[in-house]
Amino acid sequence: MLIIGERINSSRKQIAQAISSHDADFIQNEAKTQAEAGASYLDVNAGSFVGEEEKHLKWLIEVIQEVTDLPLCIDSPDPEVIKSVLPMVKTTPMINSINLEPYRLECILPLVVEHRAKVIALCQTESSMAETTEGKVSIACQLVEKVTALGVPLDDLYIDPLIYPLSTNTKSALATLDAIEHIMKEFPGAHTTCGLTNISYGLPNRKLCNRTFLVAAIVRGLDSSILDPTDKKLYGTLKAILMIMAKDEFCMEYIKSFREGSLE
Numbered sequence: 001m002l003i004i005g006e007r008i009n010s011s012r013k014q015i016a017q018a019i020s021s022h023d024a025d026f027i028q029n030e031a032k033t034q035a036e037a038g039a040s041y042l043d044v045n046a047g048s049f050v051g052e053e054e055k056h057l058k059w060l061i062e063v064i065q066e067v068t069d070l071p072l073c074i075d076s077p078d079p080e081v082i083k084s085v086l087p088m089v090k091t092t093p094m095i096n097s098i099n100l101e102p103y104r105l106e107c108i109l110p111l112v113v114e115h116r117a118k119v120i121a122l123c124q125t126e127s128s129m130a131e132t133t134e135g136k137v138s139i140a141c142q143l144v145e146k147v148t149a150l151g152v153p154l155d156d157l158y159i160d161p162l163i164y165p166l167s168t169n170t171k172s173a174l175a176t177l178d179a180i181e182h183i184m185k186e187f188p189g190a191h192t193t194c195g196l197t198n199i200s201y202g203l204p205n206r207k208l209c210n211r212t213f214l215v216a217a218i219v220r221g222l223d224s225s226i227l228d229p230t231d232k233k234l235y236g237t238l239k240a241i242l243m244i245m246a247k248d249e250f251c252m253e254y255i256k257s258f259r260e261g262s263l264e
Contacts, residue, residue: 001218001223001247002040002041002224003039003227003229004040004041004042004226004227005037005042005043005229007228007230008030008034008044008045009045010045010046010047010048011048015030016049019056022059031068032067034230037230037235038229038262041071042064042068042072042073044060044072044075045057045075046076047075047076047077047078053076053078053081054078054080054081057085058085058088061074061085069091070091071091071092071093071094072089073094073095073096073120074086074094075097079111080107082108082111083111086111092118093115093117093118095108095117095119096119097119097120097160098112098119098120098147099122099125100139100142100146101125109147109150109152113152117156118157119147119158120159120160120193121140121158121160122160122162123136123139123159123161123162125139130162131164131169132175133182136161136176136183140159140161140179140186143159144157154187155189155191157191158190158191159183159187159191159192160193160194160195161175161180161183162194163176163194163195163198165200166199166200166203172199173199173213176217180192180221181221184223191223191224192221192222192224193222193225193226195226196226196227207231207234210227210234211233211234214241218238218241232263232264233264235257235263236257236262240254
């Protein structure tokens with residue numbers, strides 16, 4: 001299971017404050033904590049700083065790479081910003097994200113090829129985001145076609161079927177779960193991912209909703225997620241379901257995490 005640590009995101013008030021004040025210690029602590037908690041990649045986002053995103057994202061990358069060799073997931077709504085910061089990245093990155101919008105495909109896919117990066121592909125077009133299972137799978141098919149046509153291997157593709165808050169669409173989770181299962185069966189070698197906490201937006205006890213959805217999604221084939229690896233209850237649930245689904249040989253990862261005090 002590939003875990004993309006979500007915490008270094010400028011939409012979080014504390015992160016935005018640390019970026020504004022160039023509090024390197026705070027950012028570096030976030031990076032080290034997520035790395036130690038089991039993250040595979042660190043998502044890095046400065047998108048809240050409109051007009052200054054590039055400057056702040058470069059600073060984030062610089063200070064994070066001083067304390068960890070963990071690869072980064074470069075998360076920006078602006079393809080030009082992504083292009084600008086990629087030469088700074090020391091370890092093969094992930095790019096977050098592409099969709100069927102022609103401009104993003106034309107700008108970002110060549111960067112994926114050039115840097116041999118992994119890429120998150122959202123099930124959305126220029127004008128809409130897929131809400132039904134059929135819509136999600138249809139867009140996923142088109143994304144696979146676009147990406148593989150340029151020689152990007154399926155192993156580098158992480159399809160995000162998009163989760164919508166259950167508080168606004170009670171069928172969102174089921175549509176996403178069905179889409180994950182279809183995508184994983186139809187495109188062996190490709191991956192699926194999700195922004196886990198979207199499912200619980202606007203609901204009480206959000207962490208319970210997140211954990212429960214994660215279990216259901218892994219049962220359907222999800223093999224990556226953008227989440228908070230420092231949440232011990234969530235991380236424990238993740239390790240337990242991977243063990244139950246026979247994705248943890250001899251239960252060694254579960255036992256190791258227990259001994260390290262990572263489970264709750």
